[in-house]
Amino acid sequence: MNVLVLGIGNILLRDEGVGVRVIESLAKRYTLPADVEVLDGGTSGMDLLYTISGRDVLIVCDAIKSDASPGTVIQINGDDVPAFFQTKLSPHQVGLSDVLATLKLLDELPPLVSIVGVVPADLSLGTELSPTAAGAVDHALTIIIKQLAAVGIDAGQQSLTATEVA
Numbered sequence: 001m002n003v004l005v006l007g008i009g010n011i012l013l014r015d016e017g018v019g020v021r022v023i024e025s026l027a028k029r030y031t032l033p034a035d036v037e038v039l040d041g042g043t044s045g046m047d048l049l050y051t052i053s054g055r056d057v058l059i060v061c062d063a064i065k066s067d068a069s070p071g072t073v074i075q076i077n078g079d080d081v082p083a084f085f086q087t088k089l090s091p092h093q094v095g096l097s098d099v100l101a102t103l104k105l106l107d108e109l110p111p112l113v114s115i116v117g118v119v120p121a122d123l124s125l126g127t128e129l130s131p132t133a134a135g136a137v138d139h140a141l142t143i144i145i146k147q148l149a150a151v152g153i154d155a156g157q158q159s160l161t162a163t164e165v166a
Contacts, residue, residue: 002057003036004052005023007061011127019062021133026144032153049099057111059115061115070132071118071132071135073116
């Protein structure tokens, strides 16, 4: 199984970077097998084409525009993924949409594509997540861990030292 967990977003616009912050937490808190790559995709677009190409599973974590309350975690799977890109939160989503469309044309789109989105509360300049988005990180992580388990991947939780917990 060749899996990519991709966090995307602009970490300079507070909650717009929540996808990156979630996968940073995933990499720090869990031990994943070698066939699972955790990647900070930042605001990359077509640069991700070859990174995503030929994967068995793609899990994308990002800020997501929705009528739901800020901090809500939304999971989008399969055929519902293209609809996610019809309401853009930021320009990098256009790039990812183009990448997925290109991969589909090339018959290289991963068979399982899932988006774990967090509705942002604050998109102002700043590098820290708002308390609302920060409070959604654990829920987003839980969904990602469940998705990995559903395809037979065990993510062992690392034990944190007292300093890492603080």
